[in-house]
Amino acid sequence: MFLARDATSRLLLTGAPGKLASVTRTPAGRLKTLSVRWVDANNQRVSRLVVQRQNGEYTSRLEQPTPRRLVQFGSLTLRSSFYAATEQAGIPDAIAEQALEAFAGDIDFQRDLPRGARFSMVYEAFELDGEILFTGQLLGAEIQSGKQTHQAMWYQAPGKTGEFVSLDGSSQRRAYLASPLAFSRITSSYGPRIHPVLGEQKAHKGTDYGAPAGTPIRTVADGVVTFSGWQGGYGNYVVIRHPDQAATAYAHLGRIAVRRGQRVEQGQTIGTVGSTGTATGPNLHFEYLVKGERTNPSRIASNSSASTVVIPNLPGFKKEAKAIREQLIMAASVAQSNAQ
Ligand SMILES: [Zn+2]
Incomplete structure (x- = not known):
């Protein structure tokens, strides 16, 4: 069969799925052209293979049309x-x-x-x-x-x-991201938690984000890790000091991905959501500390300069x-x- 013999046409049998084919026929119902198109979305290239019958012979050509x-x-x-x-x-x-x-x-x-x-x-x-x-x-x-x-x-x-x-x-x-969790299809249905866990209530000045265990947590700004490890009711806990001397803290982590003294860049994953310490389910307890005082994290965006x-x-x-x-x-x- 021509398609299997022809080197160009063999491209059809390889590569990514999702190829789109179209066929034209002669009035007598014989195959005239076969055109197959596929898209490499990563580098935004389109390829089109055209097989044509002319004078009883099949020929093939590979085109790269510009969309x-x-x-x-x-x-x-x-x-x-x-x-x-x-x-x-x-x-x-x-x-x-x-x-x-x-x-x-x-x-x-x-x-x-x-x-x-x-x-x-x-x-x-x-x-x-x-x-x-x-x-x-x-x-x-x-x-x-x-x-x-x-x-x-x-x-x-x-x-x-x-x-x-x-x-x-x-x-x-900005110097700070507004949220330690990237918004995605996975996290979008969870959102913040209104009710803090009882044991945490006294210290509670932060935001609790419900999210599936294992969801990556990102540092909201560049900085240096000043604490990484177990801290009582906070469970696995990470504190990061930022260049403006404010700090952010992340609690109940399932897994910690940074160590004390490490430099981190805004957006870098520092661990994953878990339920270690005093937590009823997987969630991230997030704190924003200005001059050592726990400050409402909703201030971050307004405090953050370009x-x-x-x-x-x-x-x-x-x-x-x-x-x-x-x-x-x-x-x-x-x-x-x-x-x-
Ligand atoms: Zn909390």
Whole structure:
């Protein structure tokens, strides 16, 4: 059989699943062309194998068509869960996750994601033959919640790697992340716990996040581990001192992944959620200490300054920011017309 003999066609039998095939036939019903397309989403490449019959002979060729870049708008209003809303709005997970990342210094999504909050997003998508094959970069995003509006855009300064910045040009990267747990499909249905464990009540000035055992815990800022080990009711406990001398502490860990004296970088995994010490179930007890005093962790985001410089004067920035601002308005209006 031709497909098995031909070296190019043998590509069909290897590689990732999810190949899409189409066939055309002659009026007499004989195979004219066989076209199979597959996508390598990691490096965003499309391959197409075409087998053609001409003058009684089969030939094959491998093409790498370039998909067309589109700018898509999407928006959603939170009614129940974040991921239910993204699905309903047809926003791909890869885009939603970039939006969560863009605002990781502003919002603890585990704790501060109220019903009625509205997300608008502008993002790249790549199309071939009328079909969206994959999405790319989130270009702009807005979260509107009550009176608060957060906006961010992707910006790549000449010769630099891209990053999320606010529309006035300051970096979205902060000295502190707003949450020690990354918001995900797994953690999103747990959220913070209202009731502290009885034995912990006296000392309780922190936030308890319910999450499945084994969920990675990340340090919210750069720092040095000043405690790592067992501490009474806290069970497995880690304390990290940060450059501004504030500290964060993480309790009831299942597994500790850092040792005393170790330097850690923002976002690094320091252990996993567990239920060691006085805990009724898997949860992370998280503390924020300023000058040694336990302080409400919801202060972190407002205390946290941007970690890099403002860049509004770089060439082209203002124009890009203006375009994103306009596109975000359009994205929001798309949602409103959908809702009506
Ligand atoms: Zn607690």
